[in-house]
Amino acid sequence: MRDYKTIVLTNDEISPGYYRMRVLAPEIGAAARPGQFVMLRVQANLPPLLRRPFGIFRTGFLPADCDGLPLKEYLELVYKVVGSGTEMMRQLKPGSRVEMMAPLGSSFDLGDPAADKILVGGGIGLVPLFKLAEELVKQGKVRLLMGGRTRDDILAVTEFERLGVETYVSTDDGSLGEEGFVTQVLERKLDKYPAAEVFACGPMPMLEAVEKICTARQTPLQVSLEALMACGVGACLGCVVKGQGHSDAAPRYLCTCKEGPVFRAQELEWQLLDKVESGCEGCK
């Protein structure tokens, strides 16, 4: 991990209220694993005071220049404009300076190469699943179940399809794909592919429902959590979640930023997780 002082390459709206920002990030490709995140600072002066965590959507190389220099690497973030920090991000133009600690946190385990994989994304929770899908398609069948409130919350589905991922869309209002929650699609898919492994990221109520479904079927599940964070490196203990076996007498807190954001479902004490809206803007 390092602290990049770098620039924005592109920053475009991809769906109403959702943006994709591409940032120059030398050597990020070899360093970043699926599920990791960055702590981004959009301007040197205040506000906002704290950096904000954002999931890494993907990394890649710019097309070759004619100058014979090494290929330039970039990192892409996808974020939703929900507060003053992301509003400021939205206004960044190509060439704007940003600071970014990256890559941070734990990553997805790719699981049993022989097993089918099901990715479950809720809204902006789709972000860390793309880089994971890039890896998983190399070893077998991958299906993406993408859910959102309305069609505006359904992101980047065609990009998953281009990887060879089979995608299923559902929206709460039926404005795109099947009407209803993504979890009902998950149950159907698990009925059909009972040996599949599941990877999920999205709002807490969705993750809790996914956890119940997977635990009941003994399906391996990894989740990526969101949290408010200050430091991003495990120092401030602001973003903790309760780990398996936690009690007041024997506390077992895990830092979402350091032990997470990706956890195996059995690492967490689901009954005791705080039912709070994280209010964050990117993904983590």
Add this chain to the structure above:
Amino acid sequence: MNRQDQKPLRPELAVELAGMRLRNPVMPASGTFGYGEEYTSFLDLEKIGAIVTKGLSLMPKAGNPTPRIAETTSGMLNAIGLQNVGIEAFAAHKVPFFRQLNTPVIANFFGNTLEEYGEVAQRLNDIPEVAAAELNISCPNVKQGGIVFGTDPQAAAEVVTLVRKAFKRPLIVKLTPNVTDITVVARAVEEAGADVICCINTLTGMSIDIRSRKPRIANRTGGLSGPAIRTVAVRMVHQVVQSVKLPVIGVGGIMEAADALEFLIAGATAVQVGTANFIDPACMLKIVEGIEQFCIEERIADIRQLIGSLQV
């Protein structure tokens, strides 16, 4: 040789705190730097004056429910609740890392009861890698310990007297700003045997989410830190410097070198950087460099000439 050809001499930045020599006056504030290890990817720990650990207690401590942090205007509220690994795990797992490090380690600690304060101090005294101890009698976010001792001059003196007997190396006492007159507590801990006073801890604050109508942190109230509190901190450091003979460590909202210099001019011998570590993990190095640059520009050969140089 004309002036342009002269290489500016590097100003002396070293300071001394109760016999402990620091290569420069910049160190992290407890709770914002973990146990130091967390930041090794971002800065050379041998370029800062000291390392200050997360607050330690006799037994591991769970801390508060989440959300524990909230950003506010030019600051942040936190109510972590002193979550820590406990003194034994600290000794076993964190101390070995300090052995190879040529930077003094200051262990921040607290107790739920008077006796616990004494026991932790005793235990810290037995760990030679701990160069100094910082006694926390100022945490606003826990029911027992912490601020209970820090707001009452007699209770503060009592805990300092007890800890003083157990801990033989430099003893720093960190004070809370949540009192009517900080100089009363400062004088009480000086008389009780403290070597250094550190001020200020966070200011108690509260923030409410107007949509859910709930407090933005689960503990309802939290400690306010960041640039929002700096002017209060500078004022309190000034008051404490005026009222005691002990050296003072100034802390509160330092973001850059100019902020640190304010504290030094007010009379602080050293400074702690807290919230700024979250925003820029290498900020302490920049602050050290900025202080050095300022000394060169102002033709100050030794930082000690600057300390307490306030013109009134």
